Amino acid sequence: MTNNKIIEEIKAEISKIIVGQEDMVNSILIGLLTNGHILLEGVPGLAKTTTVKTVADVIDLKFKRVQFTPDLLPSDIIGAQIYDMKTSEFKIKKGPIFTNLLLADEINRAPAKVQSALLEVMQERQVTIAEDSFKVDSPFLVLATQNPIEQEGAYTLPEAQLDRFMFKIVVGYNTKEEEFQIAKKVTSSKKEDVNKVINKQSLEDLRKEVESIHIDEELQRYIVDIICATREPKEYGLEEIADYIQFGASPRATIDMFKAVKAMAFIRGNDYVSPLDIALIIKNVLRHRIILSYEAEAMQKTTDEIIQKIMEVIQVP
Template identity: 75%
Template sequence: MNSFKTIMQIKNELAKKIVGQEEMIDALLIGLLTNGHILLEGVPGLAKTTTVNSLAKVINVDFKRVQFTPDLLPSDIIGAQIYDMKTGEFKIKKGPIFTNLLLADEINRAPAKVQSALLEVMQERQVTIAENSFKIDKPFLVLATQNPIEQEGAYTLPEAQLDRFMFKIVVSYNTKEQEYEIAKMASSNEKINLEKIITKEELFKLKDEILNVHIDKELEEYIVDIICATRDPKSYGLEELSEQIEFGASPRATIDMFKAVKAQAYLRGNDYVSPIDIALLVKNILRHRIILSYEAQAQDINVDDVIDKIVEKINIP
């Protein structure tokens, strides 16, 4: 595929500033190419914010960052209707949500009323301020981060919002060799300037090409089986999981999987989806959508382990 070269140019440009973290970068690209929001979970200092900022520069789109805190208000994100003393009229002041890439930093630090302010824009790509609705410019992507360690002063994200994220990426530490490269890069005086690789118009062309990536009917049915097995494990011979899973994945998981595996195949330079593409993404798509039972949580059962059992049981076509 001709555009595979463009994808590699984007990755190579990001590599000037980001060491390692290939899974996170691929996830961001997939989200960008399929209109899927991304939740990044990891301890501080793993280049989550830097990666998002760098991606915005390389693909030449607008980027805004909002630090989520307990005292944040919905109007701080979406904007508000304000009274202009000079004209005696009400005017709309748009918030930082009017951008292409919105980084919601430490999203679990804000209360439910702020979280709910994101629901409309994440699903409908529009914002309602007072009685006025505004469409958000394309592309639009919410990239949220959360720290898994500190629970004090943190809020659990509502299930309705979690379901609107295509992926939940667990960002891990770099290798020893990568850590060395990061330290060398940070301690040098060399200024790194990232080049713009593509325009918005070229990005839209890439999105159109992904729609043409082929996926066999058998693989589509395989995806549906995996999702349905999270809801009704007994029907798939997974009786033990029926006690461990409280709620399975929603239809959004199936829709996101259908879109994401095409983009994953595209990033790998293929014009068709293979079982490998599904295997690479299944945990990222399901880990935030499966709710474990109280008994499973008490036994420290991991969601990723539950997904592994489902994938092992269902035959690959």
């Protein structure tokens, strides 16, 4: 079976449960192919949790879900050292972080201590409990959902943590036809079961294929120009948005773009990166990494609008 056929079969199995939401599904697959964490933002009821669970089933990965709440403790996620009364010894009880796909549900409802507990494992793929460090399973991805910050009890995530997410996907409502299909599917007496398409080893093989995807040097420089334009917009003739940006995207954004465009080309069945691959994912990579100024917020500007303006000005090679 060719790699493109494998991706199509994975998507076909996911579509048995999930109707529409192609951008979310593609982004999760790119995250799996590149070891990139994904942040999913949207109102409740848009199948964010169901999508992650379905992907885990199709790729035969371990899956755990943690509901983030204001009273959550770091030990509830990473584990703790506990005293065993029978043996009169301390032992390590590992938390739900030891899995392949960790669904951090409503991540922006938890306190700062819990947010910081995730930082080490997201970057280093290891956790520290008591005095010992433990590697998490491979592959390991945090797939976090968050509510729009306008909702009660939701807070903005720290910039350092946001930067560790490869993508921020804004999950919107389904179309009217998709909504009709969802209602029919959910209320039907016939329940669909998904089949496992690949396993961990097959996923590792696909990752190696993604790494070999060709990206031309001109396109690499084009990506770097886009990132640099978020930091120094005036140097690229973007004076009109200069006052709207407080901080531009970090070097991690450039690294994630290089990885993600290769995976996007792979998912689309190509063995090389095209400008279209960049256009398809640029907002997902940058929207959470550009910090807007007070002027931008006062003018109700969004990071998506800033990225769009940059894309319009910088010449495609």
